[in-house]
Amino acid sequence: MDAFSVLETRALAKPTRWRLKVTFWLDVTLLVSFIFLQTVSFTGLFLHEWLGLAIVAMVFAHLLFSWSWIATQSRRFFARQSVRSRINFFLNLSLFAAVTGAIFSGILISQHAIPALTQAKAAAEMDWRWDTLHNQLSNYVLLLAGFHLAINWEWMLAAVQNVFRRFRERTL
Amino acid sequence: MTLLRVLLRIVLLSLAAALFTGLTGIYVRSKHSPVPNRQWQVARRNRPSAPQFSKFLEVVGESVQLGLFAVAGRIVFRLRLLPVSTREGQPIRLRLH
Numbered sequence: 014m015d016a017f018s019v020l021e022t023r024a025l026a027k028p029t030r031w032r033l034k035v036t037f038w039l040d041v042t043l044l045v046s047f048i049f050l051q052t053v054s055f056t057g058l059f060l061h062e063w064l065g066l067a068i069v070a071m072v073f074a075h076l077l078f079s080w081s082w083i084a085t086q087s088r089r090f091f092a093r094q095s096v097r098s099r100i101n102f103f104l105n106l107s108l109f110a111a112v113t114g115a116i117f118s119g120i121l122i123s124q125h126a127i128p129a130l131t132q133a134k135a136a137a138e139m140d141w142r143w144d145t146l147h148n149q150l151s152n153y154v155l156l157l158a159g160f161h162l163a164i165n166w167e168w169m170l171a172a173v174q175n176v177f178r179r180f181r182e183r184t185l
Numbered sequence: 186m187t188l189l190r191v192l193l194r195i196v197l198l199s200l201a202a203a204l205f206t207g208l209t210g211i212y213v214r215s216k217h218s219p220v221p222n223r224q225w226q227v228a229r230r231n232r233p234s235a236p237q238f239s240k241f242l243e244v245v246g247e248s249v250q251l252g253l254f255a256v257a258g259r260i261v262f263r264l265r266l267l268p269v270s271t272r273e274g275q276p277i278r279l280r281l282h
Binding site: 109 | 191194195198201202205206208209210212213216218220221226229230232233234235236237238240241243244247248250251252253254255256257258259261262
């Protein structure tokens with residue numbers, strides 16, 4: 014996730030190119046899903062809940078693809094680091110915590126998906142503590158996702174250029 | 186071997202998620218949050234189950250909000266945290282290993 018590190022993006026090996034493509038499209042799907050999750054009135058509660066559960070797998074995949082960064086930054090946690098690296102680490106950790114909390118609270122107030130999976134009846138009374146927290150955490154997720162995009166801006170632009178250049182080359 | 190490594194990573198991520206879940210539970214139980222007002226309760230209880238495509242503008246609104254957060258973050262990070270010059274032609278690492 015350290016987008017400013019320098020490397021040549023041209024002449025990528027085939028597995029590397031495949032990995033870039035998968036990572037890029039996974040991130041795009043994750044981003045679009047997050048936006049849809051913020052608009053319950055558009056998606057409806059049913060789709061909102063199932064999408065919320067699907068996002069667990071997407072977040073795990075996103076983190077697995079970023080594992081080398083996670084491992085390196087966690088090892089270097091107590092070592093001397095730039096302010097940017099530290100902020101990036103805490104930003105990503107906060108985002109992970111907020112997403113986890115939002116998903117967990119969403120599971121606890123679920124009216125469709127969880128009752129369907131557990132064959133249990135949905136709770137008649139809404140637990141307002143969890144509902145309020147779910148709402149607050151969703152807002153934090155949006156804010157932190159924006160900052161996450163901001164700090165990985167260079168990576169994103171380079172990935173867009175790389176993926177679409179190859180797409181253009183193939184269509185021409 | 187690779188599968189084992191991936192499984193181990195999933196276990197580690199699950200443990201981290203479980204830790205945050207536990208902390209969230211402690212936070213909610215320790216905090217006295219007032220019951221939201223009646224209007225909010227009615228609105229939350231009566232959210233539609235089916236999609237309402239007429240509300241597409243809300244998606245646009247959320248996208249704009251996300252974009253604004255990204256731009257705001259970009260300005261701050263670029264001004265304060267830029268470690269290397271990103272002048273034209275400088276390649277960017279895509280962290281693929």
